[in-house]
Amino acid sequence: MSDSDTLILPREDVALDVPWNVVVHDDPVNLMGYVTWVLMKVFGYPEAKAAKLMMEVHTLGRSVVWTGGRERAEFFAQQLQSHQLTTSIEKSA
């Protein structure tokens, strides 16, 4: 080893995987029964849970419908948009 060789020291860098929210936003067109049906189809939610989330969208303007890893959040957002629901993802607080 020469004097000028670089010594590489390993450093542990632990980054916590921040959860992401999938958010459905209200719109004036999609029928309430349809939004419930989409949430059941995409997430496999029972009807009561899907209907509750749909009512949150309807009354509050938005609802966090799923929280988890970013890749799956993006996948679900794409699925919801393919069913014509206005959707975004955001870092969970």
Next chain:
Amino acid sequence: MKLSASPMDGIELILEEPHDWLMVMAVLHDANDRDFDLAGSLGAAAEASGQWEDWKEWVLPDLREGFADNLRHVVRVIKDAQSEAFPGPGSIKIPPDDYFPWYATLNQARLALEAKYRLTADPPAPDQNADRWAAFVRSQFYSMLQSQFLNLGLG
């Protein structure tokens, strides 16, 4: 126009008059509004989150293709029915397996009409702007059809 619905056989639109065909054809025109970017509008809320550029590049093309597929399917069904019957009476049969592309195309049409005319925030009256009123009537008609699909189960 009459509508017959059965859980087993699906929905049949019975077109009795020439203007019934025009009403059905209007779905295609409204759903294919070139001034309205449905795929882009659905992810607009992502613009603020810093993911919009990736989303535009990787997701929007697939969404657009999916919406176009639904529309193409409905166009084909209507044109086939029309070529057999127009301008006389005829019918359009929609089996249960076809409910989703029909529902989605009607939704595209209603979303485009809403973006153009803001029908829910300010519903028109019959004696006001004729274009808005006609758009409102079409949107109500599409919504009624969508309710039929939902009642029978989208699949």
